[in-house]
Amino acid sequence: MMNWKLEEEGYDVDKIATNGNKFLVGNGYLGIRGTLQEYGREEFPAINLAGIYDRVGDAWREPLNAPNGLYTYIELNGTEYRLPQISPTNHHVALDYRHGIFHRETTWETPVGKVTVKAERFASLKDKHLIAMKYIVSSEGEGVLRLVTGIDGDVWDINGPHYDYILPQVEQGILKEIGVTHESGDQVCVCEAAVEDFPMEIKISDEGRKLLRVITIQAKAGISYTIYKYISVYTSKDRADFKELALELVQKAQTEGYATVKRLHTEEWEKKWKVSEVVIEGDDAALEGLNYSIYHLHCIAPRHTSYLSIAARGLSGQTYKGAVFWDTEMFMLDFFLHTEPTVAKTLLKYRVDTLEGARKKARSYGFDGAFYAWESQEGGFDACSDYNVTDVFTGRPMRTYFKDKQIHISSAVVYGIMRYVDYTGDCVILSEGGAKVILECAAFYYDLLVKKVHADHYELHDVIGPDEYHERVNNNAYTNRMAKYTFDSAIRVIGLIDKLDQATAEKLKDQYDLSRLYSRYSDAAAKLYIPQPDEKGIIEQFDGYRNLEDVSLQELRGRLLHEKEYWGGAYGIATHTKIIKQADVVTMLNLFSSDYRKEILLNNWEYYEKRTEHGSSLSACMYAMLACKCGMPERAYSLFLKSATEDIRGEGKQWAGLVYIGGTHPAASGGAYMTAVEGFAGIHHEKGVLTADPKLPAHWTHFTCKVIYRGDLYHVNITQDKTEITKLGRA
C-alpha cells in the first residue's frame, strides 16, 4: 500500500533547486516551488503563473513569478533562525501528493533550547487563485519571538526583474502588493491575510519590495504559536476587477477558516483521483512513481480557462521560458484524453487560439500556412531564440535551428487535434477552429515540399527531427511521416466538412478551394518520400545517417572536454556520429506501429536504443511504449521507471550548454502514464470500442485504472490471467 507521501529527512543546500521541483504543489493557475518559507531569491522560490509573460531587454521572455505571499521567517532573542543560513538539528519535508500539500518541519538549537517551525501549505484546487498556509512555531525556552511574514516582491527571476515597480498597500489588515510588468504593464495582485491565535504586537514594514508584518510575541516555553495565511493571486489578464477579487478572496477564506478551505481543496483532489488513480499490485516503486507523475499532471492542468496549454517545465519556474512545446500534444495529451477530456480540449484550443501566431511565423520565413512555435508563448509567439545555446568554450551564443527547422511541431498540433477527435468521437473541436488549423498546417508542409526536377517524389529538406543533435538534415523519417499524416488529416477534414457546424463549413468553403486542396494534398500524401526499411530492416533517420560514425555512447562521452558542452550543433561530439539525443525513428514507429511488421519495429528498436543518449526526458517513454508493442515489457520496464521517477530522482539534465534547464518534467510524467496505460495495459480503441491487449511486467500481479472513452467511464481490471473492461456509465 502506498502512503502518497514523498519525504526527505535532513537538510542539504545542494538540493535546494531540485527539491523546488520535486516538492512542487500547483493547481494549473499557479505552481508553488517546493522551497521553504524563509527563502529569498537566491534559493529559487517561486509562485509561478501560467500563461502570463514578460520580457526585459534582449533577454528571453519568460513567465511571471508572483510576489511571494508565503514569505515568513522567525527571529528568537534577536537571532534569525532560517535556512540555509543556520544549520538545523532536524529538518523534514514531505509532499502529500494525494492532496497537493507541502509540509516542512525544522528545528534549530538556540541558547535557550530548541525552536521548531512546522508548516503546511497548498495551492487550492477548489479556487485556483487561492493559496493557504499554516505555520506553527514553538520554542523550548522563553524569549522574544519575532515572526516576520508578508509578501516578498523581490522575486526570483531568470531574466528579470519583470516588475518595473511594486505597489505596496495595506487595506483592512490585508497586505497587498501589485507588481507592474515591464513589457506591457500587466499587473499581478497578491493579497495576504494572516490570522493568529495568540496575543502579539504587529508592525508593518515595507522595504526593498517586501511588505511585512513583524509579529512580536513574548514566547513561553513549550507553547506553539500558529498563524494561518491566505494568499490570493490575480492578474489584470484574468479580469478587469482583479484587485477587488483578490481582496475579496482572502477575506472569504478568512471567514471560512483554514479547515474549510483545506477540506474543499482535498475533496477536489479526491475527485481527480477517483478517475485517474492507477493501481499496480506487486510493484510499489511503479505504483508510487506513476501516481506521483499523475499528481504533477494534475498540478499543471489548466482548468481555470478554456484555452491554455502547459509549459515544458510545467509551473516549476521560468526555465524553457515557460513555453509550450510539442510535449503537450505528444506526451501529455493522452493522460487528459483518458481522464479529463475537457482539459485535453483546453490544451488543443490553445493551438486554435494561437493559429494567427503560427501563420505569422510561417509568413516571417516566407512560407504559407501555419508554422507553430517551437517554444510557444502568448498568442503563439515563438520565444525560441536563434541562439539558444551558449558555447562553453567561447562563451558566445551558438546559432541553433530549433525555431526555424523543427517543422514537425505543426504536425504535432494536427496529431493532437485528430487524436482528440478519434478518441473522444467528438468533432466539435474541428468546428471550433480545429479544421482550419489542420488546413493551415497542411498548407505549410505543402509549401515546404521540394522535388528534384527530374524525380517523381517529394522531399522535405533542411529540418531538425526530434533528435536535435543532428541539425539541418534532409528527409527525417519522423518529420516526413508526420507531414504525410498532416496531408492525410487535411484530406479527412475536407471529407468531413459537411459534418461540421454549418456556419463553419460555409466559411471554410468560402475561404479555401477545398476540392483543389483535396487533390493537392492527396498528391502530396501519395508522393512524399517516407524512408523505408533497408535490407536489414532499419529505417534511416535521415539522408546520410548511415554514413555517420558508429561509436558507442560510452566512447562518445569520453570525448567530452567540458561537462556542460553541447552535444549537438555543428561541431558537437554527437553531431557526426550515429548517437542521437532521443527517440526519433522510434517515435515514428510508435505512432504508426500498425503500418509496420513487428520484426521491423523490433529491429529498429534494437538498432536505435543502443545509439540513444536519452538526453531528453521525452525519449524513454517512446522506447518503452514501442518495447511493449514488440512484446518486451521487461525491456520497457526500466525505461518506464525512468520516466515515472524523473522528478523524484531529480537527476535530469540541469544544463544545456550554459543555460539552466532544471524544472519538472511533465512530458516524462505523461510518458509514464502512456506507457502504463497504453503500453503495459495495452488499452486502445478499435472501431469505437475500448479494448486492451496487456503486456504486464511479470511482477505486476494486478493493474487497475479508470479511463473515459467517448463520454463513458470504464474500469479496467487486469491480472496476468485476465482482462476486464467494465463500463461504469457516463463520465
Add this chain to the structure above:
Amino acid sequence: MMNWKLEEEGYDVDKIATNGNKFLVGNGYLGIRGTLQEYGREEFPAINLAGIYDRVGDAWREPLNAPNGLYTYIELNGTEYRLPQISPTNHHVALDYRHGIFHRETTWETPVGKVTVKAERFASLKDKHLIAMKYIVSSEGEGVLRLVTGIDGDVWDINGPHYDYILPQVEQGILKEIGVTHESGDQVCVCEAAVEDFPMEIKISDEGRKLLRVITIQAKAGISYTIYKYISVYTSKDRADFKELALELVQKAQTEGYATVKRLHTEEWEKKWKVSEVVIEGDDAALEGLNYSIYHLHCIAPRHTSYLSIAARGLSGQTYKGAVFWDTEMFMLDFFLHTEPTVAKTLLKYRVDTLEGARKKARSYGFDGAFYAWESQEGGFDACSDYNVTDVFTGRPMRTYFKDKQIHISSAVVYGIMRYVDYTGDCVILSEGGAKVILECAAFYYDLLVKKVHADHYELHDVIGPDEYHERVNNNAYTNRMAKYTFDSAIRVIGLIDKLDQATAEKLKDQYDLSRLYSRYSDAAAKLYIPQPDEKGIIEQFDGYRNLEDVSLQELRGRLLHEKEYWGGAYGIATHTKIIKQADVVTMLNLFSSDYRKEILLNNWEYYEKRTEHGSSLSACMYAMLACKCGMPERAYSLFLKSATEDIRGEGKQWAGLVYIGGTHPAASGGAYMTAVEGFAGIHHEKGVLTADPKLPAHWTHFTCKVIYRGDLYHVNITQDKTEITKLGRA
C-alpha cells in the same frame, strides 16, 4: 627602368618561411623554395614536385618534395658556419626574376677572419629535370675548410615522411638517392654531380638519409673555391627508365658545363618574356609587381606534359595539399590564354583527364554527372577533408563543407574550356574530351536542381559559394548563374556536335540522347532562378543574406577571441553577419558584366566591397576588374597592387584555424595579370576581333604588352591618348 631583381639585405629568422615563397625558382616540373643551401627540414627547404602525391596514415595526401640535392654547408677549422645557427656579419639574397636565378651571399666572422659563401642556382627552364648551382667559398684566413655537399633525403614534409626508405648509391662519382613512397611505392630519383676547380680530398658519407661528399681543402687566404653542382630529378611516373635518364642528365650537364647550361636556361626565359613581358611607364611598383607575378606563373606552368594543372600554392610546397582548385580556371588561365595557349590547353586537359574522378565523386554523393574535386590531386581525387579546419578553442577538427557543397567547381571547369574555345577559336579541345566534360557537368547540375512542388522555377540549395564564410546556403547568386552558364554551354556543345571530330561526335551521339539533353538543359537554363537586383540594385548573395547582421569589418575583427580562429563555419564571427571572405556576387558580375547595366555593377561593387574581408588572395582582382568595368581605375588600383605584390609582401594569411596555408599565390598573380591586361588595358575580343577599351590609372603614361589571339601575336600599345593594336604575325 626595372632591374628584374628582388633583393634583401640582412638575415631575419622570422622570414625563413616567407622568403621560401618570395624567392622561389621553378620550371613547372619542380619548384625550389627560396631557402638556403645549408637549411635542414626545420627551415622548410623544398624541391617540390608537380603532380606526384603520397599519403601517410590518416593525414592529408600531399605532393612530394624530392631529396634535396642542393644541400651544402661549410666548416672552417672545425666550426660549421651556417644559417640560422651562426649569425652572419653580412647576408644578401636576390632573385633575378627575369631568368629565375636565386643568389645568396653570406659572410661570417671567424677566428681567422671572414669566411664568405656566395651561390647561385636555378631550375633549368630548358630541361625541366635539371637544377644547377654554383657555390663559392672564400676565407680571409688559412685553415682546414670542409665543404659538405650532397643529397639530403631527410626532407621537410607537412604530413610525412613520404619515403618509406631512401636508397643511397654512388655511381661513377655521381651521388644518387632514390626515395620510395609510402602509399604506392612511387620512386623519386635524384642524381647529383659536383665539379670542383681546386685540389681536395673527398669522402662519401651516408647517414640519416643524407648522402654527402665531405670535401676537405687546405684553404689559403683570399682564395675562392668554386664548386658546380648539377642535380637531376626524375620519378617513376615520368618514364620507366627514369633512373638511367637521371644519371645521363647530370652527366650531360657536366659535359656541357655550367655556363652552357645557364645560357640555355636564360635563353628559354628570354623567349618567354618576348611574348609575356608587360611594360608600364610611370609606375615602377606596378611594373615590377606585375612582371614578378608573371615570373611566378612561368615558374609553375606545366610544359613538360600535355595534361597537368597548377596547385593553388604553385610549387612552393605542400600547403593546400598541392591540390588544384578553381584558381586555375578562374584566375590563372587567362594569362596562359594570352601568352602561351598550349599551356592553357594543358591545364584544361588535366580536367578532361580527371573526368572519371569527378564522376566518381558525384556518384559517391548519389549524384549524376561530374562533380569536380574541390582540391584535385592525381586522377581527380578530392584531397579535401570533411574536417578541413581545426577549432582553435577545442583543438577538434571542424566539419567543413568545402568538398561537398562547393559545387561551383564543376562550372569553373566548363568556364575554362569554353573560354579557351572562344578565345583561341579552336574547338579541338571539345573533341579531345572537353565536350564530354561539359555534358557531364551539366548532368551534375541538372541532378541537383530542386523545385518547390508548387513553383515553376528551379533552385540550387545547400551550397557554398566563393565566399566560404557562409556555408550551406540556398540560391547563391554566383553558383546559380554558373550552373546556368553550364547548361548554356552544354546546349552550345550539342549544337556544335557536327563540327567536332567525326569519331567523337558519333561516340557522343551513341552515349547520350542529345536531343533529349538539349531540351532538358534548355528548360533548366530558362527556369533556374538567378537572384536579381532588388529595388536598390543589390543582388542578394544568397537567400536570407539581407537579414544578416550588418557590421563593419573593424567591429567584427574586434570580436575575435583568438587570432587564428576561423571566421566561417557554423559559429564563426563572420557567419551570421554580412561580412564575406571574398568576391562572390562581384565575381559573378565580373564574369557576366555585359548582362547588367553599369549602375547595377557599381551599386553592388560599392555594397559588397566594404563588406569584404578579402581574406582570400582571389578576392582583390575580381573587385579590381569590376572597378575597371565601372570606369573606376583609381579604385581598382590599390586592389590591383595588392594582387600583384601578394608574394613580395608575404603578408597573406598564413593560417586557417591551426592549419598552415603559407606559400605563393599564383591566383593572385594571375589576377594581377588579368587586371592589368583585361582591366586597365581593357583588352578583349568581340566577334573574332581583338580590341581594347583602356582605363589606365592616371599616372600610367604608357602601357605595352603582347598577346596571342587566335594564333596571331599582337602588340598592344596604349597611352592616355591613344590605343594601337598591331598584328605581328602568327604566334
